[in-house]
Amino acid sequence: MENQGMKMEDIAKLANVSKAAVSLAFSGKPGIGPDTRERILQVAYEAGYSPKSREVAVTKADKSLLFLVCTNSGIILEEYYQQPFFKELIHFIEERCRQKGYALIFSTLDVEFFQRDIQVVADEKRSVGTIVLGTNLTREQIRDIHAKLPNLIVLDTCFETLPVQFIQINNVMGAYQAGVYLCNIGHTSIGYIASNLRIHNFEERKRGFMAALSERGLRVSEAAYLSVAPTILTSQDELKRQLTTYLENGNSMPTAWFCECDYIAISAMKTMNELGIRVPQHTSVIGFDNINESLVVTPELTTIHVDKERMASLAVDLLTDTLSQGSQGTSKIIVDTILVERNSCAAPAGSGLAGQMPDSSGLD
Incomplete structure (x- = not known):
């Protein structure tokens, strides 16, 4: 039975975490580990606490987009939001969502329980559209996600034969x-x-x-x-x-x-x-x-x-335009790259290091 008198602060004390961690657990946002999230939700359940529409589920579902990540693959770690490339990409996606009047909520799939987790996300219906981080996903996995979450944009990979929206690095x-x-x-x-x-x-x-x-x-x-x-x-x-x-x-x-x-x-x-x-x-x-x-x-x-800001803007814009205007077919967008010359490269010195390690003092 729901405990009307209990507050988020009470759950934080019971779980021995901060109020902010409880908020992250309920909203699905990154920032806490999966074990901590599970423990908070279990404590809340046992205490009979039900967050107000998932603490407003950040906002109403019709103004929320879902950022979906498949973890435990060796490329995308459970703490993916701390991996430099993905951290930057997420920042730009969140910023573009805010500019467009949408909230961004987060969910993860465990690769070991892929089908189960997709179904859970689909059943929750927390958002009107989904941005999937496709870096580590196979063609078959993306096809299965699309079958359950049709309003979909896939970032950072591309499979030409799937009728799915992709935005990929060149x-x-x-x-x-x-x-x-x-x-x-x-x-x-x-x-x-x-x-x-x-x-x-x-x-x-x-x-x-x-x-x-x-x-x-x-x-x-x-x-x-x-x-x-x-x-x-x-x-x-x-x-x-x-x-x-x-x-x-x-x-x-x-x-x-x-x-x-x-x-x-x-x-x-x-x-x-x-x-x-x-x-x-x-x-x-x-x-x-x-x-x-x-x-x-x-x-x-x-x-x-890699223009991560442009990739993020294209993903959010393409998804929100599709949602507002209706489906007009799928697109696959390739974002070109730029060489950045810094100090780790130079013309070859002309003296080889054949068959031996250079002395640790080095040669200029």
């Missing part, structure tokens, strides 16, 4: 720009550091980069193709092992490396620094995404800028 173009840039500043020995978890975006980036090299008669040798975790901003022992093995086998250090995302690039620079490999004196590093962290590492990271 991954092929961005990686092609990176390859052309490295070649143009004189690099002919180039390595590639890939994500060990494969998604649509990374496959497209690989295609674009390899095309740029192929057009210039170059290729990445099999030995210089490394693979590491894509969500770590610190140095990685696994990358250290791969680089050490590569050099101990008598291979010359590539004069430049392309990394499939900025996480990998930043991690690579930190790992190389621990091995005494200086960037860009010994080797250049270029990333992809232009997250804010690319400006605070030393040296600042040369990267491919």
Whole structure:
């Protein structure tokens, strides 16, 4: 039975959390972990407390949009709202929703309980339209979401044969720009550091980069193709092992490396620094995404800028226009990229590091 005398402050005390955490749990917004959210909701249920229309469900459903994320995939973590790329993207989506007079509410699907969670979200009917973060989703998963949530925009991936609205980065173009840039500043020995978890975006980036090299008669040798975790901003022992093995086998250090995302690039620079490999004196590093962290590492990271603000605005505008004007067919929008030249890349020095680690003191 509903406890009319209980307030949000009482639930906060019972759950030993802040009132703000209780509000986040009821609204579905990010900012607390899934275990904390579940515990708050369980405490509220056991106390017989029912929030006023989910604390007004932020606003009425007819003026709310849902941001839907599938977590636990290795690419999208449970704390996705703290991952730099997605944090920036969410900020711009929230801002555009506010400008258009909509509230943005959040929900997550656990990849292990995908079908169950989609049905729960569909049954709740908390919003009139949904923006799905599609970065880590398969064609089949997006198809299943669309079947239950037809007013849908999918961000950060694209499957051409689905009759669904997509807004995607031009991954092929961005990686092609990176390859052309490295070649143009004189690099002919180039390595590639890939994500060990494969998604649509990374496959497209690989295609674009390899095309740029192929057009210039170059290729990445099999030995210089490394693979590491894509969500770590610190140095990685696994990358250290791969680089050490590569050099101990008598291979010359590539004069430049392309990394499939900025996480990998930043991690690579930190790992190389621990091995005494200086960037860009010994080797250049270029990333992809232009997250804010690319400006605070030393040296600042040369990267491919993804216009996250434009992607967010296009997603919200396309969805709200469809809702107000009715369906007029689906569209797939590709947002082009821009090369951002900073200090992690330079022309090759001309002195190789064949088969050995440079001394940690380095050479200018």
